[in-house]
Amino acid sequence: MADFETPSLKSYPMIPALTEDVMKDSAPFIAKPDHNAPLGFPGELVDNWEEKAIAKMGDLLGKYRGFQVYLDSCVKCGACTDKCHYFLGTTDPKNMPVARQDLLRSVYRRYFTFAGKYFPKLVGARDMSKEVLDEWYSYFHQCSQCRRCSVYCPYGIDTAEISMAAREIMDTVGVGQKYCNEIIAKVYKIGNNLGLPEKALRATLLDLEEDIFDETGINVKLPLDVKGADILFITPSADFFAEPHIDGLIGYAKVLHEAGVSWTFSSHASEAGNFGMFIGSYENMQQVAIRIREAAEDLGVKRIVHGECGHAWRVAYSFWNTLIGPFDFLDPNYPVPQHICEFTYDMLKRDKLNIDKSRNDDKTLTFHDSCNVARATRMGDKPGGQFDIPRAIIKAVCNNYVEMEAGTTKEATFCCGGGGGLLTDDLMEIRVKGAMPRMATLTEVVKEEGVTHMAAICAICKSQFSKVLPYYKMQMDMIVSVHQLVSNALILTGQVDEEDDD
Ligand code: SF4
Numbered sequence: 329m330a331d332f333e334t335p336s337l338k339s340y341p342m343i344p345a346l347t348e349d350v351m352k353d354s355a356p357f358i359a360k361p362d363h364n365a366p367l368g369f370p371g372e373l374v375d376n377w378e379e380k381a382i383a384k385m386g387d388l389l390g391k392y393r394g395f396q397v398y399l400d401s402c403v404k405c406g407a408c409t410d411k412c413h414y415f416l417g418t419t420d421p422k423n424m425p426v427a428r429q430d431l432l433r434s435v436y437r438r439y440f441t442f443a444g445k446y447f448p449k450l451v452g453a454r455d456m457s458k459e460v461l462d463e464w465y466s467y468f469h470q471c472s473q474c475r476r477c478s479v480y481c482p483y484g485i486d487t488a489e490i491s492m493a494a495r496e497i498m499d500t501v502g503v504g505q506k507y508c509n510e511i512i513a514k515v516y517k518i519g520n521n522l523g524l525p526e527k528a529l530r531a532t533l534l535d536l537e538e539d540i541f542d543e544t545g546i547n548v549k550l551p552l553d554v555k556g557a558d559i560l561f562i563t564p565s566a567d568f569f570a571e572p573h574i575d576g577l578i579g580y581a582k583v584l585h586e587a588g589v590s591w592t593f594s595s596h597a598s599e600a601g602n603f604g605m606f607i608g609s610y611e612n613m614q615q616v617a618i619r620i621r622e623a624a625e626d627l628g629v630k631r632i633v634h635g636e637c638g639h640a641w642r643v644a645y646s647f648w649n650t651l652i653g654p655f656d657f658l659d660p661n662y663p664v665p666q667h668i669c670e671f672t673y674d675m676l677k678r679d680k681l682n683i684d685k686s687r688n689d690d691k692t693l694t695f696h697d698s699c700n701v702a703r704a705t706r707m708g709d710k711p712g713g714q715f716d717i718p719r720a721i722i723k724a725v726c727n728n729y730v731e732m733e734a735g736t737t738k739e740a741t742f743c744c745g746g747g748g749g750l751l752t753d754d755l756m757e758i759r760v761k762g763a764m765p766r767m768a769t770l771t772e773v774v775k776e777e778g779v780t781h782m783a784a785i786c787a788i789c790k791s792q793f794s795k796v797l798p799y800y801k802m803q804m805d806m807i808v809s810v811h812q813l814v815s816n817a818l819i820l821t822g823q824v825d826e827e828d829d830d
């Protein structure tokens with residue numbers, strides 16, 4: 329035998345046969361006038377909407393150079409065609425990233441290029457029409473803006489940016505998506521995506537303090553609106569009540585307690601999530617984000633630390649500086665923003681947490697990289713920290729860890745299928761189909777490596793997987809928070825370790 333390693337046999341990555349227009353009727357509920365008004369958008373389809381849509385496209389082309397470069401530079405090489413989880417899950421060719429881009433590119437060509445103006449048929453240029461608008465509404469809400477396709481494009485064309493622009497144009501002419509617009513309006517009115525008022529939030533935090541005391545015998549506080557605290561902790565509001573998010577929240581509180589830092593939540597900024605990004609509106613993204621700066625200034629904190637939320641971390645990491653910076657009022661000795669994973673990792677490295685890994689021995693873990701964290705941010709001070717730090721935390725608190733197949737993790741991770749403003753029941757079909765590639769790789773490690781649980785650091789991933797795992801014959805509680813694992817393994821100072829006592 330020759331001296332080299334024969335590759336191991338893996339499931340063959342099939343490129344599916346196409347099913348034309350199979351998802352053309354998939355579309356989210358349209359926003360009503362009272363959902364749109366607080367965001368500054370017209371209530372319904374405006375008169376002369378075609379002209380206004382084209383004018384808005386022109387406005388975006390002038391403002392965002394990348395948008396025009398993406399529209400001009402595709403050479404139809406096809407490298408992106410099989411990279412979208414929605415294409416793999418639905419087989420609809422319009423869910424190929426290049427085809428999705430072309431829905432908008434064809435209109436761009438018609439109105440903004442010489443060839444499209446004078447020889448439209450030759451260059452595939454199309455007039456803006458109601459048929460085109462309906463197609464946009466359907467297929468630009470079948471993109472979770474996960475950016476996987478851009479990793480494989482030789483020109484780095486980012487379909488997410490094109491989806492965002494399409495959604496902004498549609499909102500501008502009065503065709504917004506109910507789920508996102510209603511949620512953004514709730515943030516403006518009440519302070520968080522769930523519409524959880526301050527009184528209910530305070531009661532929830534008190535209940536959680538009691539739960540932690542019952543479990544550990546230790547008074548761990550979850551403070552709210554404490555002026556002069558060192559740290560403002562912001563987290564997705566799903567952490568306050570959803571499963572498994574809430575177990576992660578308990579983990580953050582335990583770590584902060586052990587660190588001995590003074591910290592607080594804010595009722596004014598009780599939401600880290602920012603759906604302004606999903607609808608492509610920088611104005612709304614800014615208006616949602618500014619609440620966090622206002623809370624930080626009002627409470628007089630020195631640092632801001634983020635809970636587990638993928639898109640919120642992206643907004644903070646990539647957009648905060650220009651949207652709501654500068655942060656010269658915060659302590660320059662700490663990064664702005666800082667992720668709870670960075671905080672916990674630092675505590676672990678300095679041996680400041682009393683960890684009993686065996687408390688997670690009933691589980692074999694794998695880790696799902698959330699797309700916004702993986703492809704739009706970093707953690708720590710080294711490239712790849714966004715991949716290494718969550719894994720280092722899991723390995724520090726669990727004995728059994730397995731990776732999913734290379735090419736489906738880290739920068740090549742598959743989206744959960746529910747990101748980008750698609751986490752709504754009216755889009756259940758596309759959510760379940762879009763989850764297929766991740767469910768396939770998960771099933772493989774379940775069967776071959778005995779994996780029992782998958783951890784994530786994104787509130788949307790956690791909610792999405794809880795919902796879709798049963799469709800793929802797996803238990804909804806297989807998905808766990810990374811800080812839930814930390815919470816399980818962490819023995820608080822003064823806590824009697826019952827397992828040691830036995
Ligand atoms: S950004 Fe993600 S969801 Fe959108 S086309 Fe690309 S791979 Fe598909």
Ligand code: SF4
Nearest residue numbers: 402403405406408481
């Ligand atoms: S990989 Fe890039 S250049 Fe190639 S078809 Fe896709 S978007 Fe166009």
